[in-house]
Amino acid sequence: MATHKLLLLPGDGIGPEVMAEVQRLIDWLNAQGIAKFETEQGLVGGSAYDAHKVSISEGDMAKATAADAVIFGAVGGPKWDSVPYEVRPEAGLLRLRKDLGLFANLRPAVCYPALAEASSLKRDVVEGLDIMIVRELTGGVYFGEPKTITDLGNGQKRAIDTQVYDTYEIERIGRVAFDLARKRRNKVTSMEKRNVMKSGVLWNEVMTAVHAREYKDVTLEHQLADSGGMNLVKAPKQFDVIVTDNLFGDMLSDIAAMLTGSLGMLPSASLGEVDSKTKKRRSLFEPVHGSAPDIAGQGLANPIAMISSFGMALRYSFDMGELADKVDAAIAAVLASGLRTADIKSEGATPASTSQMGEAILKEL
Amino acid sequence: MATHKLLLLPGDGIGPEVMAEVQRLIDWLNAQGIAKFETEQGLVGGSAYDAHKVSISEGDMAKATAADAVIFGAVGGPKWDSVPYEVRPEAGLLRLRKDLGLFANLRPAVCYPALAEASSLKRDVVEGLDIMIVRELTGGVYFGEPKTITDLGNGQKRAIDTQVYDTYEIERIGRVAFDLARKRRNKVTSMEKRNVMKSGVLWNEVMTAVHAREYKDVTLEHQLADSGGMNLVKAPKQFDVIVTDNLFGDMLSDIAAMLTGSLGMLPSASLGEVDSKTKKRRSLFEPVHGSAPDIAGQGLANPIAMISSFGMALRYSFDMGELADKVDAAIAAVLASGLRTADIKSEGATPASTSQMGEAILKEL
Ligand SMILES: CC(C)[C@H](C(=O)O)[C@@H](O)C(=O)O
Ligand SMILES: CC(C)[C@H](C(=O)O)[C@@H](O)C(=O)O
Numbered sequence: 136m137a138t139h140k141l142l143l144l145p146g147d148g149i150g151p152e153v154m155a156e157v158q159r160l161i162d163w164l165n166a167q168g169i170a171k172f173e174t175e176q177g178l179v180g181g182s183a184y185d186a187h188k189v190s191i192s193e194g195d196m197a198k199a200t201a202a203d204a205v206i207f208g209a210v211g212g213p214k215w216d217s218v219p220y221e222v223r224p225e226a227g228l229l230r231l232r233k234d235l236g237l238f239a240n241l242r243p244a245v246c247y248p249a250l251a252e253a254s255s256l257k258r259d260v261v262e263g264l265d266i267m268i269v270r271e272l273t274g275g276v277y278f279g280e281p282k283t284i285t286d287l288g289n290g291q292k293r294a295i296d297t298q299v300y301d302t303y304e305i306e307r308i309g310r311v312a313f314d315l316a317r318k319r320r321n322k323v324t325s326m327e328k329r330n331v332m333k334s335g336v337l338w339n340e341v342m343t344a345v346h347a348r349e350y351k352d353v354t355l356e357h358q359l360a361d362s363g364g365m366n367l368v369k370a371p372k373q374f375d376v377i378v379t380d381n382l383f384g385d386m387l388s389d390i391a392a393m394l395t396g397s398l399g400m401l402p403s404a405s406l407g408e409v410d411s412k413t414k415k416r417r418s419l420f421e422p423v424h425g426s427a428p429d430i431a432g433q434g435l436a437n438p439i440a441m442i443s444s445f446g447m448a449l450r451y452s453f454d455m456g457e458l459a460d461k462v463d464a465a466i467a468a469v470l471a472s473g474l475r476t477a478d479i480k481s482e483g484a485t486p487a488s489t490s491q492m493g494e495a496i497l498k499e500l
Numbered sequence: 501m502a503t504h505k506l507l508l509l510p511g512d513g514i515g516p517e518v519m520a521e522v523q524r525l526i527d528w529l530n531a532q533g534i535a536k537f538e539t540e541q542g543l544v545g546g547s548a549y550d551a552h553k554v555s556i557s558e559g560d561m562a563k564a565t566a567a568d569a570v571i572f573g574a575v576g577g578p579k580w581d582s583v584p585y586e587v588r589p590e591a592g593l594l595r596l597r598k599d600l601g602l603f604a605n606l607r608p609a610v611c612y613p614a615l616a617e618a619s620s621l622k623r624d625v626v627e628g629l630d631i632m633i634v635r636e637l638t639g640g641v642y643f644g645e646p647k648t649i650t651d652l653g654n655g656q657k658r659a660i661d662t663q664v665y666d667t668y669e670i671e672r673i674g675r676v677a678f679d680l681a682r683k684r685r686n687k688v689t690s691m692e693k694r695n696v697m698k699s700g701v702l703w704n705e706v707m708t709a710v711h712a713r714e715y716k717d718v719t720l721e722h723q724l725a726d727s728g729g730m731n732l733v734k735a736p737k738q739f740d741v742i743v744t745d746n747l748f749g750d751m752l753s754d755i756a757a758m759l760t761g762s763l764g765m766l767p768s769a770s771l772g773e774v775d776s777k778t779k780k781r782r783s784l785f786e787p788v789h790g791s792a793p794d795i796a797g798q799g800l801a802n803p804i805a806m807i808s809s810f811g812m813a814l815r816y817s818f819d820m821g822e823l824a825d826k827v828d829a830a831i832a833a834v835l836a837s838g839l840r841t842a843d844i845k846s847e848g849a850t851p852a853s854t855s856q857m858g859e860a861i862l863k864e865l
């Protein structure tokens with residue numbers, strides 16, 4: 136059996152608590168002989184700043200590069216609100232994405248039937264919702280240069296951020312979206328603001344070309360990002376796969392996540408290109424929720440998004456689709472049994488702490 | 501009585517139909533001697549392209565500059581999807597905003613009680629909702645240079661858009677937001693992505709400074725634009741005034757509009773700086789909805805957003821707040837009476853065409 140090397144980066148806030156539940160699952164898989172994972176731990180975000188005055192150390196970056204997959208918790212919190220920009224907690228995550236070349240961020244927005252009531256949207260609008268948002272993750276305004284604040288004198292400053300996209304960056308994220316659509320409901324909606332942004336014009340042109348050349352069997356549709364956002368709120372079930380740039384993807388995937396009423400349940404995968412020799416790709420898996428400093432350390436956090444992110448690692452990095460299905464089924468079964476962490480509590484449900492939820496999922500497995 | 505000069509730019513799609521109802525209202529106000537409006541008409545968007553191969557002619561720009569207020573319908577439609585980028589319909593609107601210096605876009609998102617059921621959100625989440633989104637409208641990624649597509653050879657192109665903000669641009673939009681909050685529920689939420697964008701860092705810094713210097717009596721809160729979007733969907737009533745940049749404002753105001761279930765009802769005002777001599781400010785008023793080419797020319801469009809935009813003109817450009825209140829009350833009364841255009845139809849309601857709705861509002865006045 137192949138040994139897989141994992142780097143666990145719990146991060147800040149509730150990160151360590153939810154990561155502990157993944158560690159528990161890994162230990163069990165190893166003990167049962169179902170898989171062979173070798174894990175290392177590292178620091179990222181505020182916890183790395185506290186230890187080394189950086190958002191991630193060179194040593195941990197090297198471990199991330201050497202690992203077969205990175206499992207990431209969450210970063211940030213008011214404690215680090217005034218640390219210098221370059222070493223703010225988020226910088227560690229952004230560096231991991233950029234340096235590992237993780238250009239494709241997969242964010243499923245699924246409404247668990249047992250939780251449809253938790254949504255602020257009407258049940259019939261969201262029940263059964265199953266969207267995959269494919270967000271470009273290493274380009275656009277997040278990384279473009281210049282990215283500066285200049286003092287103009289007279290009390291005036293000028294801030295500049297630059298949105299840059301090259302053809303190849305749009306092509307490769309397009310392919311990820313079309314490939315995923317083929318295994319789903321065969322429809323891709325591409326979102327940009329071509330009526331205002333040149334990057335939107337190029338985005339639209341390249342998506343159309345990739346589709347015409349390689350994916351004629353998939354339905355491609357274009358929406359402006361603002362009306363796309365409206366449609367997400369009005370009638371989200373019209374979507375299958377949505378592909379969009381880094382900044383629109385940030386906004387739209389968070390909104391889609393919120394629609395489901397299951398923010399504490401949603402995983403994400405960030406993938407690099409497939410190496411032509413090793414056939415492997417770099418990858419990082421993280422929950423969509425943040426570090427939730429207000430509830431950290433109290434055993435209140437929902438570990439499902441984190442466990443489900445590990446499930447995505449099994450599926451996308453280790454070709455263990457069947458095991459991933461079993462993890463998903465175990466989560467669904469535990470929810471159906473009525474067990475609930477505080478974020479998804481409801482009348483008549485059984486309250487559970489972070490570790491009780493993790494244990495229940497393991498038992499179900 | 502002072503004479504006020506209006507330029508009416510109906511634009512494309514349903515623009516002319518809904519503008520006709522404003523014209524009807526203006527004619528009546530003139531005939532009754534309640535006010536004295538002089539109106540001119542112009543072309544913008546696709547209709548200007550069809551006539552002159554531009555998105556707005558120099559002649560109409562001159563009229564807009566000379567007018568006391570511009571009343572704008574909507575632009576765009578599939579007919580002009582492949583006209584050159586520089587003369588696409590939206591370019592006319594963007595030029596009006598930029599050349600008239602309309603930096604402050606006010607977008608109220610109000611949920612009419614009679615329409616709460618039309619929202620995709622649960623009634624208790626949106627009933628009574630009353631948010632004012634203040635969007636910066638002449639800066640940011642919409643207008644920053646460079647804004648280019650370059651051919652790199654080898655089938656590769658590079659697209660660049662530039663987000664630029666100077667201190668004074670953030671200060672003046674901040675003041676608009678704080679001033680509005682003082683007449684409302686005294687709370688401003690500023691949204692940016694300071695964890696990723698330098699313009700977000702400056703935005704946050706300048707808002708904080710303006711607040712500390714001039715508006716200590718108003719509550720100021722900062723949210724990241726992605727979690728702000730989530731909060732809009734989850735619990736929108738937490739907001740009073742939201743102030744944000746051009747691109748985030750585009751996305752967030754559309755989402756807020758959709759929450760209310762009243763997209764066809766929502767107006768907007770775009771305001772310039774107050775001239776220190778004349779005490780006047782340039783202004784443009786337009787509905788939040790688009791040109792809806794699919795229903796154009798059939799008398800199906802809802803004229804309320806357009807009429808209500810004219811109501812904002814009365815309030816913000818002509819100091820006729822009382823008359824504006826009467827227009828708002830007439831709209832509410834007609835809705836309460838059960839009259840509905842197709843977009844807001846509901847069981848038991850009386851169906852109305854565009855002109856029947858316009859007439860009913862006038863009769864109520
Ligand atoms: C933490 C932050 C830098 C990050 C982003 O903006 O990408 C987060 O919001 C996300 O969506 O993963
Ligand atoms: C028509 C388009 C250029 C415009 C914008 O993006 O600003 C519209 O979406 C709006 O919000 O007024």
